[in-house]
Amino acid sequence: MTSISARGESPTVALERFNKSLKGQALEASIYSLTSLLKRRQIYDSEPCAVATANLLLQVVAKSKATDVDQLLSQISTVGSRLVAAQPKEPVVANIVRRVLGLIRDEAEEDRNGNMSQSSGQATPTGTEPLTTGASTVAGDSFSTLRQALTRASTQTPPGPYSVPKTKSLLHLLSAAGPTDGSVFGLNLSGSSTPTSHGRAKIQTVRSEVIDGIEEIKDEIDQVDDQISANAEAQIRPGEYVMVHEPSATVRRFLLKAASKRRFTLIVVVHPSRQRTAGTVYADLGKSLAKYGVSTINVVSSGVTAYMPRVNKVVLGSRAVFADGSVLMDAGTAVIARAAKKQGSAVVILSGVYKFSPEIPFDEAALVDWGNPSLAVDYSDGDIVNHVTVENPVTELITEDLVDIYVSNLGVHSRDHLSNIIDEHYKQEDLEFYTAGDTY
Template identity: 30%
Template sequence: MTASSIPDLGSNSLSTSDPAAVRSWLSKHHPKQLALLDKFEIELRLGRLSSTTKAGPDGVIAAVGATSTSDRLLVTRRTVGLLKHIIGATRWKNGAQLLVLLRGLGRELHEVGGFREPVIENIVRRVMAAVREEAAGEPDGKATDTGRLSLQSILWALPQHVKSPSNRSLSRTDSHQRQSSIASEADLESTNEFPPAFYVNRPELKQTVMEAIQEIVTELEDVYGNIEDQATNHIHAGEVILTYGKSKTIERFLIAAAEKKRTFQVVVCEDSPSFGGHEMAKSLAKAGIDTIVIHDSAIFAVMARVNKVLLSAHAVLANGGLVASSGSNMVALGAYNNAVPVVVITGMFKLCPMFPHEGQDTLNDLVSPSKVMDITEIKDDLLSSVELINPVHDYVKPEHVSLYVTNVGSFQPSYIYRLLAEYYHTDDWKSFE
């Protein structure tokens, strides 16, 4: 066996995806990338990732100012920028090492608050899927036969099929070919987590992975435009449309329909106590759209006059369910009881490979109740017997959603599960839990 045929698994490589090991490896070999990761994590903890950004001299997106509302697309783009910079600057040798690095980064971000921003973990899984696709291809850049790769993956996943070739009677030529295409037998037995092709040292792999990441960047840049192109397919003349709170995606969707000469009326729920609906209504009215603001308590009363409900998404779950801002479930229930279709406007970067095992608590977070009421006004005897809960999000069941309008088309909730296979590899769905 030649020394060049064995992947470098020495001190310069990363053999475990434990976050502590990843930080130690970055600290020793890539301190600049560790500093970039630390800065990203600080902004994540402080909730400052949704800030106005610009590209720095090294091509990394940096925050320059805060915004009043969260922007999931901006968070996603900043995550892609972080991964692109780390992958391009670190010294990994093959697809297996890169996947270990990405998995460790995903776990690190999950622990510091990434579970509150599911788009961060989604984009890490998306990049991991791209790495798997590129690593499974032939060295000349041609993709491996899909059927053969699927069978190989199935066999590789079964421990009883992972056997040492030492008992086989191989010729010198066959033995040399096997040794030059995969890692040594000892390496495979110690790691045996990925298919053999992932342990091949391919110098061109970094370039192909960076090109795949650039395709993701391009897709994110076109998210709003692709959604706006579908506005006239879902908004018709004379309709009364109800929306809840403020959403940049829905705002641009409605304005795009108005610019294409659609005449309609929008009813905006004020979304108390943040009152984002007032800001939303002001933007729509400025664009020439007939807009009415109502109290949240009037939702059920006006729902019978509504033709369609538009909701935004914090995350789209694997079963077709929706995680949206608190109060959205009330809107969806009102629409369901009045047979009004609920259309969710969202980008596919919010597609999350998670099932709602925790029900209404899925991907949810609780904040201080002081944001919705003045605790000092409550009598002391009531405070001891009353539990005040202020959830940030709501879970909406898939049967209460009629359609998802995304940047890649429109889909019913029952089709969402099929889309997961196109964006993420099944082995990466639970990589960060």
């Protein structure tokens, strides 16, 4: 269920305000604005946080004054570190930063491979042939000196993945191995203006491609619900009893898609504090399902075990799916998942790939978010409230052994398949980007 922030607005409204502010605002002001919104929990939940992060990083890439790929990577890492520090309990923020870092690395690699292809047709000197310049031949001691310089330059290991490739033209080899003044045998090979121009053109090309890649990530997030719901017909069978917990927009879309092809009974579990408003919140869902002949039953969480013997399948949304298969979810889902496991009912997790995190949650307490305790205990109860500490969790973690199937925008996955998807979407060197220390 989407709650309301302390400011009195939904995260969607706060996201719209932030997106509008990006147009005429300085970059540093935009970074400060989003970190503040995340800290104050005005922008929260997976999708708004992911979209806000992608929009901000697009601005960073577009407005960055980086002159090479390494500088751009450093700036994105630093801004991403600030966002993660502002709200470490929203794993999708770090996921989007990693995706953008991966885009930059991929585009730089493609650019490097393109340069290698262009230079492959150029002649590369060998140590057994004399070097001729015009009508003159370099021989004897001069040739030995040049040959040693060429050998050193061609066998040196590049300092990083974006360095000049080993296959170089003679001009670059002489420049790399020659004296610091850029002259070799009286020829001025410094070429100081050419590398600078090439580097500027290269970073502009990478920047343009990365901006397009970020737009594709945003489109992916926007289309996730439709792509996940395409699997609904295969997951829900006619006559089944399906249980959900305060269904998110993704789960509602999934159920409506299934109802268009299947007839089943839906059991909606709600927290006791939201029992009064559940009828209003899910009224549209109930009416839409009723058009397809699907009946809906609203149940408070304390009655889960009574209904579970009839339940065939439990369908749950997620905030994040971790590398080990554990899932960060809204509070109240763990008891449903445990009851389903005990009863032998299948638990299906719906999650976009952008929520798949390469991390493993060793510290569960660090991920749990806490909300307004007055939703659990009414402060009008009097003296007892003044003598107890009330904690109202908003999220909780369920372990991987409680989950049977993961349904994403890429299809249906088992727990063992998650690592393959994560490896395809994140670079190993970006997994812990937020440990970098420089301030942007």
